[in-house]
Amino acid sequence: MKKETLEKRDKIANAIMYYVYTHIDTHIDLEELSYDLDISKFHMHRVFKEAFGKNIYESIKSIRLQKAANLLLTNRYSTISNIANLCGYSSHSSFIKAFTKRFDMSPKQWRKGGYKSYSNEIMKQSKKAMNSKADFSRLVPTIVKMPEIKSYYIRNKGYNINIRETWQKLQTLILNNDIKEYKQIALLHDNPVITPLNECQYIACIQTDEKEETLSQRVPKFKISSGVYAKFDVQGHQGDILKFMNWVYHEWLINSEYETTTKPSYIIYHKNNFLSDDNEFNMSFYVSINY
Incomplete structure (x- = not known):
């Protein structure tokens, strides 16, 4: 084709x-x-x-x-x-x-x-998540209004180890085109807390103002919705992310008196565990909220 x-x-x-x-x-x-x-x-x-x-x-x-x-x-x-x-x-x-x-x-x-x-x-579908000892009980979000984010992406079917290969392809694109300023963003079309991990739609994205014409010829574009989000700044190891999301949806959100919307949650990586040698991450997690 x-x-x-x-x-x-x-x-x-x-x-x-x-x-x-x-x-x-x-x-x-x-x-x-x-x-x-x-x-x-x-x-x-x-x-x-x-x-x-x-x-x-x-x-x-x-x-x-x-x-x-x-x-x-x-x-x-x-x-x-x-x-x-x-x-x-x-x-x-x-x-x-x-x-x-x-x-x-x-x-x-x-x-x-x-x-x-x-x-x-x-x-239980993730051994790393089950072995996580992370505690998020003292984590407090900031409430922010986020603009629409235009990004380039590769879709990954499943919340699994294949995500690493998807990020490596985007990283190759960044390095080949000598892109200096960019953000790595993961868009979660499905909530992995209540969707079997092999069925989750995970979207690996990069947001940049550089080489627009070149990038748009190689990978498709997508808009991440603007709106009001609870922003959580979190660091940890790979297995901690699922445990963290479980805490956000089934503890923090329930006790916060906020409700979430149908807008997908997303992650802005400051350090991407799928690309780091030590499997550690530093990220900001955004969940859409109403009050």
Whole structure:
């Protein structure tokens, strides 16, 4: 397939995903979206599945249920029906059925502590996370308003060791083009605390104002959403990151009285554990919040 065709397909797939995230709590009109993109619905679905490994409807359901899983914990005074409506479900029963199928427990069971056992099973998929002794209980975030970030990226299917190879490819691009000023950013399309690690969409990105024409010919571009975020500055070893994210979503967020949104969390690396010889990281973690 020609490089121009691949770039065009990546642009379409990213436009669809961006639309889904920004309209997740409303009616998503794929007919209208295909019209705006000037492609057929059939072509739109095919391009999306090739890029993300699942169809658009599966992605919509996954994002809505991830949001519901968080809202059930952070919106303590909302009824399950309220949360179903907030996540785009018009039927209480269809929401319960979809949630139970996804998490192997009802929303009520999840709310009463089931989320802990579910997340612990996911944590067990990473030996390094299970061996982590890090303690984040005294960590306090700063609340910041972040601008939109335009980045170049390579997508990695799965939160796994393959991420190192993905970062090495981006690093090769940086060195080959003698880029001096840049940021390394990881965009987490899926919440690895409640999504099996082999199913997570991990996006390795670089943000730079240099060599735009050269970079855009080699790798696709993506916009990271602007908004209000809780920013956590964290240092540690590779296995500490999953444990940290588990703490953010299932301890800090629950006790903070904030709620998260459907905007993906992201990491700005000051030291990238996937590229460092000692597997250590120094990062700022951003989680989107409302109050």
